[in-house]
Amino acid sequence: MIAIATATLKPFILHNANICKKSLHTNTITNPKSALRFPLTSLQCGAILQSLTNTKSTAQGRKLHACMLTCGNLQNNTYLSSKLAAFYAACGRMIEAQVIFDGVALKNSFLWNFMIRGYASGGIIAYKALAMYRKMLRLGIVDNFTFPFVLKACGDLGLSEMGREIHTQVEVCGWDSDVYVNNSLLAMYLKFGNLDVARKVFDKMPDRDTTSWNTLISGYVRNNNAMEALMIFYLMGKAGLKADGTTLLALLSACVDLAAIKQGKEIHCYAIRNNYVSSNEFLMNSLIDMYSNCNSVAVARQLFEELKIKDTVSWNSIISCYQRSGDAFESLRLFCQMLIEETAAPDEITLVAVLGACEKITALQFGKSVHSYLTKTGIFLNSFLGTALIDMYAKCGELSCSHHIFCEMTQKNMVAWSAMIAAYGIHGRGKEAISVFNEMTANGISPDEGVLTSVLSACSHSGLVDEGKKIFNEMTIKYDIKPGPAHYLCLVDLLGRAGLLNEAYELVKRMEVEPSADIWAALLSACRLHRNIVLAEISAQNIFRTNPTRVSSYICLSNIYAAMKQWTAVEKVRTTMRNYGLKKPAGYSSIELDSQVHMFFVGDKSHQQTKDIYAKLKDISWRLKEKGHKPDTSSILYDVNEEQKEKMLWDHSERLAIAFALLNTPPGTKIRITKNLRVCADCHTVTKLISKLTDREIVMRDNHRFHHFIDGICSCGDFW
Structure with a gap:
């Protein structure tokens, strides 16, 4: 038994044995990182191993392992070998753990469970946890500590069928009343996106702890059901349970998804009343993010300034806040402040937000500086950053730089292809956009809705009527994608700009879904170009029926009347705007x-x-x-x-x-x-x-x- 372990672990044993003897001197067993006198009893070694397992002190554990081998503590000692295997498993060192595990003659459920836990927490090797579970099942030593990590492995690997099979075994073994097992079942079904079954598990639970409620709330948020997550929180309060920091973080994410500022403020007040805010930096960052996503810029800024320690997440939230709200200048100023203060290093999220601010105000030199920064600091140009650079250069007028970045990217996802096509489109280079689109499909990449929208928009900006109609007609036949509102919008815009107003109008009338206000607005804009008052009025009526405060459409209609010198009609439109309190946005360059x-x-x-x-x-x-x-x-x-x-x-x-x-x-x-x-x-x-x-x-x-x-x-x- 020990011979196998020693042979396999020899490289680090030889390295650590001498260090161990020289550096470990006794203090107390409660301080395992301090050194120990020799020889140690099995009980002492076991106690120290347990402490090291709790703290996951890999380096110290290796030294102790070397000492035990040198002093002979491990020889024929199943107790210590099990403890040592459990230590390595807890530290994620599964190769060492497996060697020691294989050498233990009498393996109890404690050791099996630790091994399953280690494999289940190891990402791609989680399937080994399931293999070990099968062996345990045959040996008949499965207990309630086995199931939580086996269910975790099923959830992480997406093995829904096996997950349901193990759920059945939970019920057969009689562990369906155990709160920890039920929490794991709940988490697994939520990872599968099976909300109905997860809710049934939750409702049947005889006992629920805070983890049960948190798991359900977080699961609903992850599965894009934020409103239900907020409802569960109110039920949690009625059940007499107090929310903790984990609950509040999930709820704030729900408020972000819903842009629910009222509920967000209520959660903020709850956090203040229960003294969570001052002691939880993660919660403070989430509050900043919530307020920024709900366009409460002033409150987000106030919370940011109150932070004693501003980490990268804090800076990202406030920089993104100003970038989204349209204040690109303040976003860039904050980025400069972040670099000056050096309290946190920018990451790819920071740089994407800053590049987004640059493109809004065409700050090309600033954008180039950001590009230089990420190159000098060795930040990897992934598809996320590459797409942001393509957008920035394109919207700052440097199309050649966009093309260079695109060619430089080793990994191009669908968003990157779409960004390059859109870049050519906004510069009126429709033929080049179609060329990139054809290159993408030639590489075996089937376009999604976003890519098709980009290429249709490029056709619209370049007046490529035949090409645009061909791509639109091929969507369903060739790519099995049903045209959505965005695709109809592009084609209506294309036909309208080309003066084919009647064809555009007939297309709108043939739509299987209700035309959006944007589609009618595209037709209205085309009527302004070609001075078609009759169709303009039809378009405007359909816009105002669903969106009576759309200021741009009033202005467009007014412009059409003014171009035809129908001043009475112009005044009527302007009066309606005044009644709604609408104003034309100020033009600036x-x-x-x-x-x-x-x-x-x-x-x-x-x-x-x-x-x-x-x-x-x-x-x-x-x-x-x-x-x-x-x-x-x-x-x-x-x-x-x-x-x-x-x-x-x-x-x-x-x-x-x-x-x-x-x-x-x-x-x-x-x-x-x-x-x-x-x-x-x-x-x-x-x-x-x-x-x-x-x-x-x-x-x-x-x-x-x-x-x-x-x-x-x-x-x-x-x-x-």
């Missing part, structure tokens, strides 16, 4: 220069270079007039004279940003601008002319797509 982002609003005179900017615009205006440019005032939807309309055009934010860039960058420098609204027809024409006049490339991102202006031509082909 932003530009990054020397690591600073400058923002300009319509008619903005707050910038320190205002005089120079307007002087530059006046000069450009005169030069364009000399070239024969006549302003297109159709986008000025106010009943004023032409001179006033022309002046209003030159107040548009993108022109202010262009003038600022011309004043502050060397000749030939590429200009990058982000605009929050759709660029108007005259600004589009003027920007083309400025690109030719100044010999500059101007990249403009509006809320629909990218425009690359070079030598008087735009990449969109005037199709936007």
Whole structure:
């Protein structure tokens, strides 16, 4: 018996035996990490092993093992051998545990259970726990301590059929009244996603402890049934049980899923009343995350500032909070603060949030710095980070960088393919998007709904009507995917932009499901482009029936009336907007220069270079007039004279940003601008002319797509 163990474990025994003799000196058995005098009795060794098992002190246990072998304590000692095998199993050292286990002649259920526990906790080797359980079953030594870890192994491996078989054996053996066994059954069925059976197990339990309630609540949250999780919590209170930190963490996750700020506040109050908040940093982080996901930015920030120790999770929650809420500037400022304070290191979640903030305000230089940071720090470019970089570069106008990152990625998941297709799409490179799509399918990857949405959207931005219709028609036949609202939206947008309004309208009427407000809005937008009032009014009526406060649709309808000079109808729409308290969002443009982002609003005179900017615009205006440019005032939807309309055009934010860039960058420098609204027809024409006049490339991102202006031509082909 001992000969086998010694031979197999010889490498570390020889290494540790001398160390053990030199360094272990006695203190007390209650302090096993301190050293021991020799020789030790079996009882002393057993007590120390038990203590080391509890603390999982692998290094100290190895030293003790070497000492016991040297001193002969293990020879023919089943008690100590069992204890030693159990120690290694508890530490996850299953190779050593198995060697010692195989050498024990008389194995009791204690030792078997420890081995099963070790294998069940070992990830992919959990199947060995089930093999050992089969042997125990044949020997007839299964007890209530066996089942919890066998059931855990079934749950982790997804073996639902075997799990049900073991459930039957639990009942046959009479352990279906044991609370620990029942908790394990509950956890297993919840891992399978079988909520109905899990609830039946829970309802039949004669005794329930806090773990029982926590397991059920957490299981409902993981299985996307957050509302039921909150209901279980209220039943828990009625049953007289007090929630602990684990309960509250699960409940806060449920509130995040539901965006349930009211219930989240109630849980926060409960945590304060029971003194959980100050002592539980995990709970504080979850509270910050809950408030940020429920758009309570101020409360999330207050809790963040109250944290004494801010770890990576804390920083991630607050950085993501500002990024989601639209305050990209504060998100980036917090990231800089995180790096300065050095209380926690950014991880991939941090960097994805920061890259998302960069893309919102086209902060290309900041985004490049983040890319450089992750490269220098050796953070692995997985599909998660790679996709974020593809998005950032694409939305900052550097499509070539997106393509480079995409080619560099060794692991491309479906989201990465979709991101690259979408990147080409927003830049009006529909044919390249289709090429990537074809490359993906040629590699044997079948597209999902998201990829098909991206490629259809790319067709829409490029006016590829035939290609878009072909892909849409192939969805069901070739890919066995039924078109959803997002796919119909892309096709309606594609047909509408191409002027095929009647075909788009017929498509909407043929939909098997109720058309969404977004689909009607796409048709309404197409009616604005092609000035079809009749179909515009039909579209608007369908939008307002389900969403009477959709401000963008009121503005679009008002613009259509104004373009047709139907001022009475315009005023009627504006009156309705006032009655609902709706306002048109202020137009603004932003530009990054020397690591600073400058923002300009319509008619903005707050910038320190205002005089120079307007002087530059006046000069450009005169030069364009000399070239024969006549302003297109159709986008000025106010009943004023032409001179006033022309002046209003030159107040548009993108022109202010262009003038600022011309004043502050060397000749030939590429200009990058982000605009929050759709660029108007005259600004589009003027920007083309400025690109030719100044010999500059101007990249403009509006809320629909990218425009690359070079030598008087735009990449969109005037199709936007």
